[in-house]
Amino acid sequence: MSILISPSILNSDIGNLAGELDKISNADWAHVDVMDNHFVPNLTWGVPVIEAAKKYSPIPIDAHLMIADPDRWAPGFVEAGADSVTFHAEAVSAPIRLAREIRGMGARAGLALSPATQIDNYIDILDEFDMVLCMTVEPGFGGQPFLANVMPKVARLRDLIAKKGLETWIQVDGGITADTIAQAAEAGANNFVAGSAVYKAEDAAASVAQLRELAHK
Ligand code: DX5
Ligand code: ZN
Numbered sequence: 001m002s003i004l005i006s007p008s009i010l011n012s013d014i015g016n017l018a019g020e021l022d023k024i025s026n027a028d029w030a031h032v033d034v035m036d037n038h039f040v041p042n043l044t045w046g047v048p049v050i051e052a053a054k055k056y057s058p059i060p061i062d063a064h065l066m067i068a069d070p071d072r073w074a075p076g077f078v079e080a081g082a083d084s085v086t087f088h089a090e091a092v093s094a095p096i097r098l099a100r101e102i103r104g105m106g107a108r109a110g111l112a113l114s115p116a117t118q119i120d121n122y123i124d125i126l127d128e129f130d131m132v133l134c135m136t137v138e139p140g141f142g143g144q145p146f147l148a149n150v151m152p153k154v155a156r157l158r159d160l161i162a163k164k165g166l167e168t169w170i171q172v173d174g175g176i177t178a179d180t181i182a183q184a185a186e187a188g189a190n191n192f193v194a195g196s197a198v199y200k201a202e203d204a205a206a207s208v209a210q211l212r213e214l215a216h217k
Contacts, residue, residue: 001190003215004028004169005208006062008195009053010044010142017049018056023204029062029084031173031193033142034077036067039091040140046073047080054081064112064173064193066139067091071098078105086110086133086171089117099128110171114139115150119157127166131191132157136184137174142195146175151187158188178207178214185215 006029012020021030032050037043053061063082067073070087071094077085085102089111092098099109108130111122115135126132134154137144154170161168172184173193181192194211201207 001167001169003185003212004191005212005215006031006171006191006193007198007204007208008033008064008142008173008193009199010195012199014045014049017052020199021053021057021059024198024208025057025059026205027059027198027208029191030057030059031062031064031195032082033195034063034065034067035140038068039088040066042140047076050077050080050082060084062086062110062193064110064133065091066112069093074098075101075105078102078107082107084108084110084131086112086131088112088114088139089122090114095122096125096128103130112139112173113153115147119153119160123160126161126164126168129168131169131171133171133173134189135174136172136176136180139174144175146177146180146184148180148183151183154184154187154189176211178210181211181214182217185217 008031010033035044060083062084102109110131112133170189171191172189176194177197
């Protein structure tokens with residue numbers, strides 16, 4: 001399965017969004033963290049930032065909705081141009097209906113699991129999703145340390161996906177750095193979100209290239 005690097009713009013210089021996206025033109029996706037101060041104790045931005053990103057950059061947009069009531073809001077992010085929309089299992093009311101709606105509008109649908117959320121309730125509906133995001137920090141903030149104890153869930157999920165003959169991507173998000181990416185790849189993740197590791201580096205593109213190389217090993 002192809003290795004995909006998805007820098008998170010959470011800690012980028014949002015006043016220079018076009019320039020910050022340009023810095024990561026060697027990445028596969030740009031990850032946009034939407035927070036509402038209800039589902040998580042932090043507040044970021046919404047649809048207009050997706051629209052701006054689409055206007056100023058060709059990079060595909062991966063919207064990570066850390067919001068209450070994604071059933072109501074997710075379709076608007078597809079309309080705004082998001083190429084992938086991921087909502088949280090802990091927040092959604094009707095995951096199958098919402099995934100079908102997102103896919104029906106032409107975007108990829110992702111299901112996010114916070115670190116303590118198990119996959120058991122979702123095994124039978126895995127085929128409704130293009131991606132499962134296993135959070136490797138508690139959602140809400142960039143710059144937190146990687147939770148290695150999520151790796152058994154990633155490994156089990158990769159195994160279940162293979163047994164079902166699905167092509168589902170597994171994304172990991174939180175604390176992904178040059179020191180942690182290899183163990184996440186080893187466990188079976190193929191899509192890696194990295195915020196601080198990329199945007200706090202002197203050369204963001206070099207950091208993307210380095211992460212890609214380490215994930216391939
Ligand atoms: C955290 C967000 C992440 C965050 C990752 O809730 O979902 O996408 O930007 O930042 P780092 O890579 O610094 O942990
Ligand atoms: Zn995220």
